[in-house]
Amino acid sequence: MKRLERKHPRPVRWMHWLNVPLLFGMIWSGLLIYWANDEYRIGLGNWTLLHLFPDWFYKALNLDHRLAEGMSWHFAIMWLLAINGICYVTYTFVSGEWRHLLPNRRSFHDAWMVILHDLHLSKVEPPKRKFNGAQQFAYTGVVLMGAGSLLTGLSIYKPTQLAWLTGLLGGYAWARWEHFWITMGYVIFFFIHISQVIRAGWNNFRAMVTGYEVSTSEEAPHG
């Protein structure tokens, strides 16, 4: 027996999808800025696995020599992304959605079971809830990363006016480093998120567009 179930409220869907172009715009303009002093790498001591980023990367995406342009976009889109994030957090609290999203005591065990299952190390199906433990950690974590981007961003945008914040984050250079690596975190989040959405299937994806999921329950016994 099929049934339509309400899953994602309309404001959550809008704010979720708005993040896509806004975050993309921030990362793209951020790369235009980062190019001007691309000092980070993946490595240890004198050994460098990967310089961030190789020249071919900038060339391929046409990111070089566009610092001023990058800043003008970055300092425009920042308003929209920050407002969207603040609206989202406010909405989840006011609506009570946070109860589904915040990890709780059983989320740890739950998340571990999900990871084992998804890596094909365990055959135990994760519990069917709106968000499983792994999702709770991921979606709460990405909101915290958003707060981190906002704070580290502000601290490098206004390092004299917000010197206390810049100092708290380890100084100007460290705050920039943190801002960069949080962004890399979004990229990692993005790839895991997309692959999990593909695994979860159409019904789940459609729910983030329409708000409704089709659930199938066993036919009640006739008798």
Added chain:
Amino acid sequence: MDKHLANIGSAKTNSAVDAEIRRLTRRSFTVGAVSALAGAAGVGWLATRPGDDGVPWPLRRILEFNERVSQEVFSPRRLAPEFPAASAVEPRLNGHVGLMSPAQLSNWTVHITGKVDRQIPLSAIKALPAYEMTTQLKCVEGWDSIVSWKGVRLADFLSKFGVPSEYIGLSTPPDGQSPTGLPDRFYVGFDQPSALHPQTLLCYEMNGAPLTQGHGAPLRLVSTVKYGYKCIKRIGVVELTEQRPADYWAQRGYDWYGGH
């Protein structure tokens, strides 16, 4: 919510549910596609607007909006942190516009123009109270250096030799030339609060030694409330004006304010 949605809970048969989700899917994806197209069109429009000093004009308006927000929210008197003099390093040599030929340092004068017309000898500037600070020089490119500076406050200079003005323009000597004979001049504009900030100095020493030509001898500006691209070297002209002065990098797409 329309009347169809009210029926969702009571949808009885599988086919009714299928029909309903198809309708919802069609509707939501249409709304999504139209929104995405509208958004893309908006970005396309924005990116193709005529430039205002190197950026599409709507983005220039937003930079100016950000400037007003900064001035509303933040204190123009807030001091940047200072560091031990021992942590000072030699900053990168960056920016050669206006410095392409060596300066003739003897008998240097600063020409005050605009609301007054005065020639101020360097010796008179150096006679003002001297201040030292070890602060972080931040480049808009994303790097920073801790540097020790010695000089006089621009505020003292302006109150002694100038008259109050809404804006202060600073420039390298107007007759600067590149080695090949092309005009070579660098210029910046300052808003009054930033110019009067106690950590906005006209410097003649860096890290305990007289400024080198590359770092702006004989007199350069350093401000802890601005990025390095506002910290002009080799100052030859100070303009007192009620209009926002031209700024070399602001004409090339950067924020005119450039404030921290």
